[in-house]
Amino acid sequence: MTTIERGPASAAGAVAISFLGAAGEVTGSCFRVDCAQARFLVDCGMFQGGRDADEKNASALDFDAATLDFVVLTHAHIDHSGLLPRLTARGFRGPIYATPATADLAGVMLPDSAHIQEKESEWAREREHDRRSAPRRAQGERRAGHRAPPEPVADALPLYTLADAERCLRQFRPLAYDVETDPRPGIALRFRDAGHILGSAIAEIRIGDGGARRKLVFSGDIGQPGRPVLGDPTPVPDADVLVVESTYGDRLHKDLATTYDEFAGVLARTLPRGNVVIPAFAVGRTQEVLYVLADLVRLGRAPALTIFVDSPLATRATEITARYAPILDRESRDLAAWQARHRDRVRVVFTESPQDSMAINEIRSGAVIVAASGMCDAGRVKHHLRLNLPRPECAIVFTGFQAGGTLGRQIVDGAAHVRLFRQDVAVRASVHTIGGLSAHGDQAALLGWLAGFRRPPARVFVVHGERDTALGFGALIRERLHWPSVEIPTRGDRIPLA
Ligand SMILES: [Zn+2]
Known part of the structure; x- marks a missing residue:
């Protein structure tokens, strides 16, 4: 057992939350709770996009990781789980509680992320090496007629390695929905279905006993009710302290019927003469796109389809999703049964090797190609864009958020040419954005979930949204629900809960 200086919050009954990420922004979810019974994290996510993400990831977790007793992980998305291997590398040895499906998804996503970290650090070292040796070499060649020896590059170390990710995965402790466990004496933890991605959870944490007992609820990411594949977010009746996401707290999504109409239109217009390329995030979005496509065929609104899923990570995630059929919604179980009887109508080809992938070229x-990454800045989708973007008879369909600075954003914003593999590629294909598949609940969905609380939480913290969105959503909660205390924390805030 570790003995820790827990600071002022260690007084009996006192609890403090530190907002280490996803405060005034959407990525890097990480909240540390200090109380007399324990010190723990809820989520340990990676910062993504934006110029300062690398720096924030490197400087995140600037506390003694060995003093943590446990971690609660709400879901497998990298912006919630991506720094867990770094936490392990920095000395954390305690259990990581997650639902069984989240643990399985993390089992493929964290090693994949480690691989990306190692590759990026390799590239950074090569670039740095070229930068340092190029002028010296020119000088050396002029003076002595030979090449100067390269200098070693000390920085650009990976955030973590595959070995760190594998060690971290051994710390996972699966906990099913609606089952209570005690990570430490005096602390109870229970997951509820958040309806966001497979295995996603709302975390209910009770601290203390008797009159001093407090209930903290962390929403994680809340899904859009009525979406395919997943259940709806579970209402939670009460909390003393609520930490709630606000990604789309400022807008409403188009409904699913519109999404079906738009997809059917693109398929009908494009497939007779061209291909449809769908850049999609491997986990969650790929499975939803497959659902919608198969459903369109079942409904007679699309012809028989051949769909290529060209992403090994998406293939793994689709296998895991199929294994968890009992926790998916009834519609997706019915559709899976229909598909099993009509394999000739919806042919899904999962490509593994680079050779299989190149055969699609x-x-x-007549081909529908679903490939990662969702924002087109990496992965096999770039090859399919290089070949299909210049052809006016093809279509590119975006189904998710495209962050500023990504290739996907350039295409959505109407660029006439883009750079791909150091080539200038003309954009002549038709480009579509279909918005009804968002994994995040919109404003109405978030308010709907909040309305499930039977009494107002004493303290509410709005997180996981761009600052203006979080501020606006906070104001809306005060106005519509009349809750007494709604705060929008900033990264680094440590807030004692009296
Ligand atoms: Zn998420």
Whole structure:
């Protein structure tokens, strides 16, 4: 057992929350709770996008990781789980509580993320090496007629390695929805279905006993009710302290019927002469796109389809999703049964090897190609864009948020040319954005979930939204629900709960 200086919050009954990420922004979810019974994290996510993300990831977790007793992980998305291997590398040895599906998804996503970290650090070292040796070499060649030896590069270390990720995965402790466990004496933890991605959870944490007992609720990411594949977010009746996300707290999504109409239109217009390329995040979005496509065929609104899923990570995630059929919604179980009887109508080809992937390049029309990454800044989708973007008879369909600075954002914003593999590629394909598949609940969905509380939480913290969105959503909670205390924390805030 570790003995820790827990600071002023260690007084009996006192609890403090530190907002280490996703405060005034959407990525880097990480909240530390200090109380007399324990010190723990809820989520340990990576910062993504934006110029300062690398720096924030490197400087995150600037406390003694060995003093943590446990971690609660709400879901597998990298902006919630991506720094867990770094936490392990920095000395954390305690259990990581997550639902069984989240643990399985993390089992493929964290090693994949480690691989990306290692590759990026390799590239950074090469670039740095070229930068340092190029002028010296020119000088050396002029003076002595030979190449100067390269200098070693000390920085650009990976955030973590594959070995760190594998060690971290051994710390996972699966906990099913609606089952209570005691991570430490005097602390009870229970997960509720958040309806966001497979395995996603709302965390209910009770601290203390008797009159001093307090209930903290962390929403994690809340899904959009009525979406395919997943259940709806579970209402939570009460909390003393609520930490709630606000990603889309300022807008309403188009409904699913519109999404179906738009998809059907693109398929009908494009497939006779061209291909449809769908950049999609491997976990969650790929499975929803597959659902919608199969459903359109079942409903007679699309012809028989051949769909290529060209992402090994998406293939793994789709296998895991199929294994968890019992926790998916009834519609997706019905559709899976229909598909099993009509394999000729919806042919899904999962490509594994680079050779299989390249074979798709020969196809000129009639193919639907689903590939990662969702924002087109990496992965096999870039090859499919290089071949299909210049062809006016093809279509590119975006189904998710495209962050500023990504290739996906340039295409959505109407660029006439983009750079791909150091080549200038003309954009002549039709470009579509279909918005009804968001994994995050919109404003109405978030307010709907909040309305499930039977009494106002004493303290509410709005997180996981751009600052203006979080501020606006906070104001809306005060106005519509009349809750007494709604705060929008900033990264680094440590807030004692009296
Ligand atoms: Zn998420």
